[in-house]
Amino acid sequence: xxxxxxxxxxxxxxxxxxxxxxxxxxxxxxxxxxxxxxxxxxxxxxxxxxxxxxxxxxxxxxxxxxxxxxxxxxxxxxxxxxxxxxxxxxxxxxxxxxxxxxxxxxxxxxxxxxxxxxxxxxxxxxxxxxxxxxxxxxxxxxxxxxxxxxxxxxxxxxxxxxxxxxxxxxxxxxxxxxxxxxxxxxxxxxxxxxxxxxxxxxxxxxxxxxxxxxxxxxxxxxxxxxxxxxxxxxxxxxxxxxxxxxxxxxxxxxxxxxxxxxxxxxxxxxxxxxxxxxxxxxxxxxxxxxxxxxxxxxxxxxxxxxxxxxxxxxxxxxxxxxxxxxxxxxxxxxxxx
Numbered sequence: 001x002x003x004x005x006x007x008x009x010x011x012x013x014x015x016x017x018x019x020x021x022x023x024x025x026x027x028x029x030x031x032x033x034x035x036x037x038x039x040x041x042x043x044x045x046x047x048x049x050x051x052x053x054x055x056x057x058x059x060x061x062x063x064x065x066x067x068x069x070x071x072x073x074x075x076x077x078x079x080x081x082x083x084x085x086x087x088x089x090x091x092x093x094x095x096x097x098x099x100x101x102x103x104x105x106x107x108x109x110x111x112x113x114x115x116x117x118x119x120x121x122x123x124x125x126x127x128x129x130x131x132x133x134x135x136x137x138x139x140x141x142x143x144x145x146x147x148x149x150x151x152x153x154x155x156x157x158x159x160x161x162x163x164x165x166x167x168x169x170x171x172x173x174x175x176x177x178x179x180x181x182x183x184x185x186x187x188x189x190x191x192x193x194x195x196x197x198x199x200x201x202x203x204x205x206x207x208x209x210x211x212x213x214x215x216x217x218x219x220x221x222x223x224x225x226x227x228x229x230x231x232x233x234x235x236x237x238x239x240x241x242x243x244x245x246x247x248x249x250x251x252x253x254x255x256x257x258x259x260x261x262x263x264x265x266x267x268x269x270x271x272x273x274x275x276x277x278x279x280x281x282x283x284x285x286x287x288x289x290x291x292x293x294x295x296x297x298x299x300x301x302x303x304x305x306x307x308x309x310x311x312x313x314x315x316x317x318x319x320x321x322x323x324x325x326x327x328x329x330x331x332x333x334x335x336x337x
Contacts, residue, residue: 008083122182255303
């Protein structure tokens with residue numbers, strides 16, 4: 001029986017993944033650890049809290065004693081690691097916690113897993129031969145693009161924010177445990193996720209929340225920054241395929257092929273709100289305002305996901321238009337309930 005530790009499982013991507021996995025794999029045991037900081041919310045897991053194959057642990061991945069107890073008590077033979085400080089703005093004002101959680105936390109998990117699963121480098125203990133550590137990372141580790149080009153798995157790392165630098169560091173630690181110790185590791189690097197349960201301070205929830213509150217909708221700089229948008233449920237199927245079918249030591253980029261700039265994002269959301277919940281007068285677009293740009297704001301991210309598509313058969317089910325409609329409808333229920 002697989003007993004999988006999912007870190008950061010009460011966060012945005014993590015909770016969507018947990019819901020999907022708990023329902024799809026009733027014969028697996030899922031142990032979720034989350035510190036429930038600003039990005040994690042136990043309410044995100046309410047749909048699975050009574051499931052027999054679900055256990056929640058409130059704790060810190062940097063707490064080595066706790067992590068060791070979890071591995072031993074639940075016979076952990078797989079890890080999907082999502083726990084991370086991930087708000088770029090926060091990394092600029094308080095980078096220390098990003099280094100602590102994203103770098104030290106990843107090292108703690110890897111080192112405990114190595115000692116629990118393996119006798120020595122390149123030799124697994126009996127019963128743990130198939131144990132795997134999947135590390136979920138970001139396209140921000142690659143730096144920024146100009147108006148053309150795509151990030152591939154071979155793109156050199158060039159992180160530009162304390163957040164992306166901490167994620168790049170954690171990726172390299174994972175890589176080192178594959179090459180030095182022979183651990184069965186996978187790294188996935190995803191583009192910008194969106195969808196249900198995202199933290200209120202992120203771009204898309206902020207646009208919706210501010211629009212509904214009748215407040216100014218803040219857009220950094222001139223709104224020309226471009227991101228490749230990936231619907232969170234599609235990201236979950238990418239993680240699923242990488243975990244089950246990916247080759248050990250490999251990196252897989254997961255992207256939505258939905259490049260849009262922030263101006264388009266804000267305008268599209270306002271157009272949907274104009275249709276779904278029209279104002280008595282005017283458009284939600286009238287609330288859009290431009291604010292001082294973020295320090296070191298990368299211009300463009302875009303992912304080439306052809307490797308995971310060709311090698312593992314992954315394909316995004318949503319385009320931006322279908323995904324953003326589902327997202328706006330979900331947040332309308334949340335903010336108007």
